[in-house]
Amino acid sequence: VLFLVSRFSPYEWHTEEFEDGRDQPPSDQTNEFGIFNSLWFSLGAFMQQGCDISPRSLSGRIVGGVWWFFTLIIISSYTANLAAFLTVERMVSPIESAEDLAKQTEIAYGTLEAGSTKEFFRRSKIAVFEKMWTYMKSAEPSVFVRTTEEGMIRVRKSKGKYAYLLESTMNEYIEQRKPCDTMKVGGNLDSKGYGIATPKGSALRGPVNLAVLKLSEQGVLDKLKSKWWYDKGECGSKDSGSKDKTSALSLSNVAGVFYILIGGLGLAMLVALIEFCYKSRSET
Known part of the structure; x- marks a missing residue:
């Protein structure tokens, strides 16, 4: 010019x-x-x-x-x-996996008193998870909580001495809510999906299955999760590890x-x- x-x-x-x-x-x-x-x-x-x-x-x-x-x-x-x-200042986690939790004794860890996460550990035949279950059921005071809210309160009050194990979807949702002082550590321990219950033999089963499958293939479910988990999040970041990173200059x-x-x-x-x-x- x-x-x-x-x-x-x-x-x-x-x-x-x-x-x-x-x-x-x-x-x-x-x-x-x-x-x-x-x-x-x-x-x-x-x-x-x-x-x-x-x-x-x-x-x-x-x-x-x-x-x-x-x-x-x-x-x-x-x-x-x-x-x-x-x-x-980067947030450094002393644990990065289930193996790290199982090897140490300083940080307590537990699950919901009645839920799929507790059942996963109770029924697991994997050595690491069996070891973790043995610890959880014998720990004093009890490491189990009655509600997820109680578990998050315990995590915050423990000052890094308690880890709450829960479903990844709920974990990611809570991480994006104030006061933005929790983070997901490590990868998922298992892979499971959510389903919509219908009466046995119901005619809705087939159409509902096809509708959910279509939404998944079109990426609608991912868009909805991104909208309600991250776009409307209160912590300003989609990346679960972003608490130890600065935002890029876009x-x-x-x-x-x-x-x-x-x-x-x-x-x-x-x-x-x-x-x-x-x-x-x-x-x-």
């Missing part, structure tokens, strides 16, 4: 003076902002090093000023985001400065057209 504006605006063209004081003929006017000098000016501004040439016309100066403002905001935003990334965060840049370039081209018309009219 700077190259085009400089070529179009008559105020960017000038005659050079010889060493003996003579001027160049008007037909030999020069323009400092060729394609390479325009790129050099842009690079110098972006690297905040400046350049030995500068625009003469108003339109060229508008381009230069808008570009300087754009580079200032972009570089400042990047620097601030990088500094936050390097200095953020395009939406700096969209305003791009609008200013585009608007400024458009204004500069309009001013260059006005300069050209004014100069042409004054010479006739």
Whole structure:
């Protein structure tokens, strides 16, 4: 844009003076902002090093000023985001898996008093889960809770000394709710699905199965989960591990400065057209 504006605006063209004081003929006017000098000016501004040439016309100066403002905001935003990334205090978890829980004794862990999670551990034949079940059923005081709300209160009051084991769907939902002081640790222990109960032999079974399958294939269920779990979440992040990360600088965060840049370039081209018309009219 700077190259085009400089070529179009008559105020960017000038005659050079010889060493003996003579001027160049008007037909030999020069323009400092060729394609390479325009790129050099842009690079110098972006690297905040400046350049030995500068625009003469108003339109060229508008381009230069808008570009300087754009580079200032972009570089400042990047620097601030990088500094936050390097200095953020990360939340470090002493446990990362069920194996870590089973190997230690400092952190207590339990489940809902009556629920699928407790039944999973009670019936499991996997050595790690059997060991965890043996601990849970013999622990004193009891590590089982009557409600999920009670379990979350116990987690918060324990100051890192109690882990509550529950279904991943509920875990992810709670994690996105205030006071935003809990996090999901490790992967899922098992894979199960939710179902819709109907009376035995009900004619609804087939249509309901097909409808749910269709919603799943179309991605509607994932969209609904994203909407109610994360988009309407109160902790501002979808990534369950994002508590120990800074948010990335996205395009939406700096969209305003791009609008200013585009608007400024458009204004500069309009001013260059006005300069050209004014100069042409004054010479006739």
